[in-house]
Amino acid sequence: VALKQQRIELARVPRGIPVEEDFRLVEAEVPEPAEGQFLGRVVYLSLDPYLRSAIAGRHPGHDACRPGDLVPGRAVAEVVRSRHPALSSGDFVLVASGWQEYCLSDGAGVRRIEEEGAPLSAYLGVLGMPGLTAWAGVTQLLRPRAAETVVVSAATGPVGGTAGQIAKRLGCRVVGIAGSAAKCAHAVAEFAFDACVNHKEQGFRAELAAACPDRIAAYFDNVGGAVLEAVISELGLNGRIALCGLIDQYNTGVPYALPLAPVIAKRARLMGLVVYDYESRYAEFLGQALGWLREGRLRYLEDRAQGLAAAPLAFRRLMSGQNFGKSLVVVGEERRLE
Numbered sequence: 001v002a003l004k005q006q007r008i009e010l011a012r013v014p015r016g017i018p019v020e021e022d023f024r025l026v027e028a029e030v031p032e033p034a035e036g037q038f039l040g041r042v043v044y045l046s047l048d049p050y051l052r053s054a055i056a057g058r059h060p061g062h063d064a065c066r067p068g069d070l071v072p073g074r075a076v077a078e079v080v081r082s083r084h085p086a087l088s089s090g091d092f093v094l095v096a097s098g099w100q101e102y103c104l105s106d107g108a109g110v111r112r113i114e115e116e117g118a119p120l121s122a123y124l125g126v127l128g129m130p131g132l133t134a135w136a137g138v139t140q141l142l143r144p145r146a147a148e149t150v151v152v153s154a155a156t157g158p159v160g161g162t163a164g165q166i167a168k169r170l171g172c173r174v175v176g177i178a179g180s181a182a183k184c185a186h187a188v189a190e191f192a193f194d195a196c197v198n199h200k201e202q203g204f205r206a207e208l209a210a211a212c213p214d215r216i217a218a219y220f221d222n223v224g225g226a227v228l229e230a231v232i233s234e235l236g237l238n239g240r241i242a243l244c245g246l247i248d249q250y251n252t253g254v255p256y257a258l259p260l261a262p263v264i265a266k267r268a269r270l271m272g273l274v275v276y277d278y279e280s281r282y283a284e285f286l287g288q289a290l291g292w293l294r295e296g297r298l299r300y301l302e303d304r305a306q307g308l309a310a311a312p313l314a315f316r317r318l319m320s321g322q323n324f325g326k327s328l329v330v331v332g333e334e335r336r337l338e
């Protein structure tokens, strides 16, 4: 008898912020790997802002999802059956699994997690793609000097939290921007940011100015929109901006009309960041990040949902800014029970 699993399909094309009704939990057979393939058991499913654009067909490499399609996503999975030459049962991998309990893969784009001493889930956040994004944006694009003021938005997320901590390690004054008082308190108390201001408060612009008395030398932008506009108005001359994400417009696809005159007046430099350009630097980044993590000098926060069925709600929370830390779904047991 074929084993059954749960998977989540798109039920209808989401409009704006995705809601639970846009998704459907269905039962499916656990597939058998063919020669050259392996079967992965999903342990941690990663929820990432780019998935909203991917579902809409606005992210490179993703066709728009139609009703009935498996929802895309990456995960930490355990290889449970292998006919792949380089992977064996018991290996843990990062794989484009989609929102399901078991996935087939031919190994393309798969990375085996070999390093010991860090939790597996960290490979979706601080030690994974978001961490590499943060590292690349700070050390390769912004290149801040000690004592410069660096501002980071979405400050408690896996990209922002990591970017701010790396800038702190370089001796910068780091000011976070986040969407609640609790997030701001966390950025200061746990990530050792010098200050953090709430972009949802009335006095946001004045608070940002007060937190950056020497003006802003470098900005790691995760959100775009009104927050980016506010930061540009506090930018110092020759300020640098790494444009990493525009979550402000992922739900709608409608671009924000950013006034460009201040960019000229400040002689600002805007740099687009695409993490895939830095894949070849992953080992270098991971070596540093693992060291900092083990020494307790790099911290991270996770927002965990339990069980595959919880993924749609968790995704809605992420896409409306309600997540508090790296958003992930615990789909299966971390270790085999046998």
Ligand SMILES: NC(=O)c1ccc[n+]([C@@H]2O[C@H](COP(=O)([O-])OP(=O)(O)OC[C@H]3O[C@@H](n4cnc5c(N)ncnc54)[C@H](OP(=O)(O)O)[C@@H]3O)[C@@H](O)[C@H]2O)c1
Residues within 6 Å of the ligand: 048, 049, 050, 129, 130, 133, 153, 154, 155, 156, 157, 158, 159, 160, 177, 178, 179, 180, 183, 222, 223, 225, 243, 244, 245, 246, 247, 248, 249, 273, 274, 275, 276, 318, 319, 320, 321, 322, 323, 324, 325, 326, 327
């Ligand atoms: N360029 C690249 O290669 C690359 C790679 C990875 C990630 N990214 C981008 O980096 C950004 C952060 O990713 P992450 O994984 O670390 O996510 P994250 O910070 O955990 O989650 C997104 C955060 O964005 C803020 N937010 C949500 N909706 C918003 C809205 N409508 N307007 C303003 N802010 C909103 C919220 O934080 P607050 O409540 O604190 O505002 C929310 O918690 C995303 O934009 C992502 O697409 C880019």
